[in-house]
Amino acid sequence: MNWTDERVEKLKKLWAEGLSASQIAAQLGGVSRNAVIGKVHRLCLPGRAKAGGTNTAARTPKRNTSAPRAPNYASRITTRTVTRQQGATMLKEEIEIETIEEMEYVPRGNVVVPISRRLGLTELTERTCKWPVGDPLKDDFHFCGCESPDNSPYCSYHQKLAYQPVNERRRAAARAS
Template sequence: MEAGLSWTDERVALLRRLWEDGQSASKIAAQLGGVTRNAVIGKVHRLGLGGRVKGAEVDAASAVKPAEVEKPVAAAPIPELVVAETHRPAPEFPTAAVPARPAATEAAAIPVSQRVTIMDLRESMCRWPLGDPTTPEFRFCGARSITGLPYCTHHAEIAYQPAAERKRDRRAAGFR
């Protein structure tokens, strides 16, 4: 809408009449001048004007003749959905079961000299967090990581467990 034009009472009355007559928003905008189709739609919405008059006449030029109506086309078959995996599969580890270590022994198993802060962490280092992130003593494992994975062998065994083993661990902890 141009800066000089506004919705005066006369323009709103004309908008109401044209809308109730069944005119399209584009035609109303053209007749009002200086407003867009979207401006007309917005004003109709703000005025709360409902649907059109049921028996609104259609211009003879825009009417579709029965011979021009296209026959419905059979819908194309819907292709089968392909689900992309968004995670890496668990790496293969030796089949020997590794007993779970308590958290206290786990921290002691990693030498303090190998632990690193976020500033010292490199791509080839294990990113397993150790401790409380809100304390100054918080560090990452820092051991050599498995190529393509964020963790060292020890922490990868903890992070990537087969589904059956996870279910068994949950049942042992009292979850269903």
């Protein structure tokens, strides 16, 4: 889906009128609610009025970028439908709420991190670990390169990072809700 100038202008107009992302997506056609939310974010359009407020009510503040983003914190965005008054009309709109939850880190005893062979893209084979290390735009970017078992793209250490058993995912989801 291409965002033409006229579609972006229509998005801005509908957003300013207080329509929800789902309503805007339906009016634009051929675009999802998430695409609308992403475009609104990239355009840095102002947030929505708080529930029960008026047009002059304070806009929702931008997300706190100084919130801790360490591995022991989990961020989750939920969507809620609220009703607010605009003149004599009651409007329903969807707002996004970000919650940050502290997660407990439990080390797994003696974990041995393998020493990377620091292979480049052209040096990889079917039997080497293809776990990327570092920033691809930097000169020190490389792949793990350790031996990978069977037909796996990763060594046994990176398999544990990449593939999480289903029961652990369910436990993490249950804790988050």
